[in-house]
């Protein structure tokens with residue numbers, strides 16, 4: 001388990017270096033500084049502090065007490081599956097949920113209030129996707145992670161899924177020149193982000209939103 005955390009952390013930093021390098025070499029939004037307006041808010045507040053405390057709350061207050069009460073993980077419903085198929089299963093099912101919920105957030109005035117912070121960055125780059133209202137995370141992550149624990153998945157699925165989420169979030173907001181129109185975004189995004197078909201549509205939506213904001 002410790003080695004999984006080590007490797008996923010290394011892969012996360014390697015992915016960030018690749019994403020930042022692509023954005024610097026092929027900038028779509030020319031002149032956007034690396035330390036853009038809101039950079040430190042996104043990095044310190046949203047990425048480090050908010051994620052740290054919400055992770056404690058979601059796992060220690062919601063998921064583990066729920067598992068203690070329900071004992072669902074002891075049923076080990078997916079435990080015998082290969083790890084890669086567990087990761088794929090939770091990636092696709094969660095992305096299906098998030099795709100439809102994301103669309104609903106853009107159509108509902110009430111749900112939009114939980115999501116508007118995510119689109120509030122004036123300069124959209126690899127880090128911009130980390131900006132999410134805590135209420136939005138408190139809706140989505142207690143839906144994303146409990147099935148992994150309660151269905152008895154291998155514990156390493158959580159850091160692997162979290163890594164894929166982070167890389168996908170960074171790649172979807174990436175401002176590289178190849179993503180300047182929808183066809184390019186469709187061509188590039190799945191290759192960079194390893195997204196599912198549903199995530200692919202989210203790429204189009206985010207690319208369109210990025211164009212509106214810049």
Ligand SMILES: [Zn+2]
Pocket residue numbers: 102106115118119
């Ligand atoms: Zn959105």
